Amino acid sequence: MNNEFNSLPKDISQQFISMLKDWVPANSSIAIAAESSYIYFHSGHQNINLEVGQQVQSGSIAEQVLRTRKRTDAILDNSLFETPYYGIGYPINILDVPAALVVVLPSAFTEKKLEPFQFLTGRQEEEWNPVAIEKISHIESLQKKTWFYVEGEQFKTSITLKELQIRLPSSFIRIHRSYIVNIHFIKKMARDLTSNFIVTLKDGSELPVSQSYLNNLRNALEF
Incomplete structure (x- = not known):
């Protein structure tokens, strides 16, 4: 230049x-x-x-x-x-x-500019189900599709994780490029054998925490 x-x-x-x-x-x-x-x-x-x-x-x-x-x-x-x-x-x-x-x-x-979502509408086969936002335990991006989970059930939504991260209440924390978690459903946080953080939910699901998002979790839960 x-x-x-x-x-x-x-x-x-x-x-x-x-x-x-x-x-x-x-x-x-x-x-x-x-x-x-x-x-x-x-x-x-x-x-x-x-x-x-x-x-x-x-x-x-x-x-x-x-x-x-x-x-x-x-x-x-x-x-x-x-x-x-x-x-x-x-x-x-x-x-x-x-x-x-x-x-x-x-x-x-x-x-x-963007009001927080109060609910998400998820698809299961040919049914669409509106779900109150506080009932969602976590949200996942997988194979260019977005899924959210309620009591073990999986629902698909057309909304991307990028937009969800802006539009979700403060109880939802981005912990990985593929995961957003509702902190009310977290049971514990711990390091695995490779010293990476893992979040365990109350239903037993384990979600990885990437280094770039670790501060999000630390700030939210003060640990």
Whole structure:
């Protein structure tokens, strides 16, 4: 990338941030990517796993904007943040280089925008069953499909884990890229023979806890 990009953080803060401050909430996060890496970011209140020079991840809003050159908005998972986030990306040009300006709105905005689910409707063969959210013990993503469990029964839903993580009550915790658990159904947490955490539910089901989501569980249950 051209050496002129070395001075971009200052230029960007003047050119773009001043323009955004009139309509973007003060605690939003702002990132700019050009070519294949991030060249600027300003952190709001979120815990951000992003640095200048970091490669743009496949599937991220920045990657979608750079690829399509179109405005993109989406709820994405926690690949960059500790919780799912709602972001909006805009195609821009910097020194005639295609770039992406991404605004990540604070979680309070997302929670207000999307009310928590009160129930989920699950499918079993040719029947659809509405189930109160508090009766669900855990939710699983398997073979690109989403399943939730109630008293040992398995139901299929069309809602993805990404959206569920944003739309579920606070008693539901993401513990793995494939699992969300209702903490009211947890019997115990322990390490297995390989020192990985396992959550055991009251019905005996065992769910793995991945390292990237362990803090979610620790913060929720204070251990």
